Amino acid sequence: KNEVEQSPQNLTAQEGEFITINCSYSVGISALHWLQQHPGGGIVSLFMLSSGKKKHGRLIATINIQEKHSSLHITASHPRDSAVYICAVKAAGNKLTFGGGTRVLVKP
Amino acid sequence: DGGITQSPKYLFRKEGQNVTLSCEQNLNHDAMYWYRQDPGQGLRLIYYSQIVNDFQKGDIAEGYSVSREKKESFPLTVTSAQKNPTAFYLCASSTGTGETQYFGPGTRLLVL
Numbered sequence: 564k565n566e567v568e569q570s571p572q573n574l575t576a577q578e579g580e581f582i583t584i585n586c587s588y589s590v591g592i593s594a595l596h597w598l599q600q601h602p603g604g605g606i607v608s609l610f611m612l613s614s615g616k617k618k619h620g621r622l623i624a625t626i627n628i629q630e631k632h633s634s635l636h637i638t639a640s641h642p643r644d645s646a647v648y649i650c651a652v653k654a655a656g657n658k659l660t661f662g663g664g665t666r667v668l669v670k671p
Numbered sequence: 672d673g674g675i676t677q678s679p680k681y682l683f684r685k686e687g688q689n690v691t692l693s694c695e696q697n698l699n700h701d702a703m704y705w706y707r708q709d710p711g712q713g714l715r716l717i718y719y720s721q722i723v724n725d726f727q728k729g730d731i732a733e734g735y736s737v738s739r740e741k742k743e744s745f746p747l748t749v750t751s752a753q754k755n756p757t758a759f760y761l762c763a764s765s766t767g768t769g770e771t772q773y774f775g776p777g778t779r780l781l782v783l
Contacts, residue, residue, distance in 0.1 A: 593769065603776070604761075604779075605774065605777065606763075608772060608773065608774075653769040658719065658729065658730075659772070663711070663712060663713045
């Protein structure tokens with residue numbers, strides 16, 4: 564079993580819809596990261612959080628440490644949000660463990 | 672412009688050949704990382720370095736080697752011992768391990 568599981572693996576939405584991506588992990592962590600990978604391969608860090616909620620533009624990330632679960636929400640989705648969204652956790656040691664990613668396609 | 676660069680964008684390797692992927696950053700970051708990404712899989716850590724002249728093996732280090740002689744540079748050599756090198760390779764850096772990582776654009780390695 565992977566330490567970091569994301570769901571769904573693939574998601575298709577119509578422009579304007581609210582999107583939720585989930586990340587569950589099985590170990591104690593000190594921080595969780597959400598990353599965005601564009602079709603060309605480049606990766607951008609969206610959030611790093613250890614508790615509560617963070618918001619940046621139309622993106623909202625939440626984490627529940629007790630339930631070992633985080634969600635990434637995209638409000639008013641747009642075709643330019645089409646990308647792979649990756650969850651990664653920092654557990655013991657100095658390394659990140661990555662989920663398999665959620666491929667999001669937003670249709671106009 | 673601060674950032675992290677990787678070259679080349681595409682690299683072709685013949686059987687039995689060693690190839691070196693370049694990674695340079697001008698962000699003054701202490702930590703640097705190399706990841707491998709295969710289709711449909713998550714990123715896997717090959718090597719990481721927390722400081723100049725020091726590096727540690729990641730989860731899939733076999734068949735790879737690195738050096739960290741300068742703070743800005745962390746080249747990765749894919750040796751002939753790596754039997755399945757075809758993948759997308761990403762380099763990243765951060766101020767410290769566990770902190771937000773900044774990624775390069777990646778190098779796609781193909782075996783001829």
